[in-house]
Amino acid sequence: MNYRHAYHAGNFADIAKHLALVAVLLHLRKKEKPFFVLDTHGGRGRYDLGAGEAARTGEAAAGIGRLLPLAGEGDRPAALKTYLDLVAREGAGHYPGSPLLAARLLRPQDRLVAVEKHPEDAAALMAALAPFGNARAVEGDGYGRLSTLLPPKERRGLILIDPPYEAPDEFEQAAAALKAACRRFATGIYLLWFPIKSPAAADAFCGEALAAGIAKALRIDITLAARPQDGKPRLTAAGLLVVNPPFGLDAEMRAAAALLASAVGARLEVHRLAGEGT
Ligand SMILES: C[S@@+](CC[C@H](N)C(=O)[O-])C[C@H]1O[C@@H](n2cnc3c(N)ncnc32)[C@H](O)[C@@H]1O
Numbered sequence: 001m002n003y004r005h006a007y008h009a010g011n012f013a014d015i016a017k018h019l020a021l022v023a024v025l026l027h028l029r030k031k032e033k034p035f036f037v038l039d040t041h042g043g044r045g046r047y048d049l050g051a052g053e054a055a056r057t058g059e060a061a062a063g064i065g066r067l068l069p070l071a072g073e074g075d076r077p078a079a080l081k082t083y084l085d086l087v088a089r090e091g092a093g094h095y096p097g098s099p100l101l102a103a104r105l106l107r108p109q110d111r112l113v114a115v116e117k118h119p120e121d122a123a124a125l126m127a128a129l130a131p132f133g134n135a136r137a138v139e140g141d142g143y144g145r146l147s148t149l150l151p152p153k154e155r156r157g158l159i160l161i162d163p164p165y166e167a168p169d170e171f172e173q174a175a176a177a178l179k180a181a182c183r184r185f186a187t188g189i190y191l192l193w194f195p196i197k198s199p200a201a202a203d204a205f206c207g208e209a210l211a212a213g214i215a216k217a218l219r220i221d222i223t224l225a226a227r228p229q230d231g232k233p234r235l236t237a238a239g240l241l242v243v244n245p246p247f248g249l250d251a252e253m254r255a256a257a258a259l260l261a262s263a264v265g266a267r268l269e270v271h272r273l274a275g276e277g278t
Helices: 012-028 052-057 064-070 078-089 098-104 119-129 142-149 170-184 199-209 249-255 257-264
Strands: 036-039 046-048 094-096 111-116 135-139 157-161 189-195 217-224 237-243 266-274
Touching: 012 064, 012 078, 012 098, 012 157, 012 189, 012 217, 012 237, 012 249, 012 257, 012 266, 036 098, 036 142, 064 078, 064 257, 078 094, 078 098, 078 249, 094 098, 098 111, 098 119, 098 135, 098 157, 111 119, 111 142, 119 135, 142 157, 142 170, 157 170, 170 189, 170 199, 170 237, 189 199, 199 237, 217 249, 249 257, 249 266, 257 266
Parallel strands: 036 111, 036 157, 111 135, 157 189
Antiparallel strands: 046 094, 189 237, 217 237, 217 266
């Protein structure tokens, strides 16, 4: 396990993923009924962007570092505003990972379990979630928890599957995990993140991940308009497969596209893969 998210936290791909996460959580909060969040690959929960890892890649500086200063300008769509407020709340030079963003949006009746396999990052995650009585950090294998924790007793919720794609078979593993999880908890909202190194491979992955029974799905792609100039091999595009997207998620994401293009130089596209709409 070499992957450490600290090198990439707050980059263009994190922005799109975390914006979608916040948009889905705001949707779940519209009803009083409790919801459950499972974050299968949680990371550290909170990132110090002044530390060596982030400084070495410069990805956060080119991502959230450019977006955040524009947070106060103009009227922002609800999810974008909430996301930027939550980032700003961490204080200068810090960035909240997905479990911390989710924990901050829980109400007393809601519940979060975040799983992280790397012992050091799991310890950091436990510390980040310690203040939240209804959020639990677990050291272990996130894929395994999909079968033990689903379906949740709340019967409504969000599952974020955000693996590092380090192992050669991780695309197959992630696709199989999504399909199996959807069979266990068919009404859950799922966000499955994936890197796009080849458009054809990404299309094939989405086709493979969508089981025949999945009636509604969106795909959200984010692509850097220009390759970073430092010559290092870097990810320039990523996607999110959203199963059972809440009504209005596509519009919330599209509403952020102009700002992401001007501030971060990233193109955001939303496509409906199954169900009604475009
Ligand atoms: C892309 S990062 C997660 C970032 C986080 N979801 C966020 O958005 O802030 C992937 C994380 O998965 C962890 N990991 C790798 N294999 C895992 C597994 N089988 N179960 C749980 N975590 C795993 C890695 O250590 C890494 O911290």
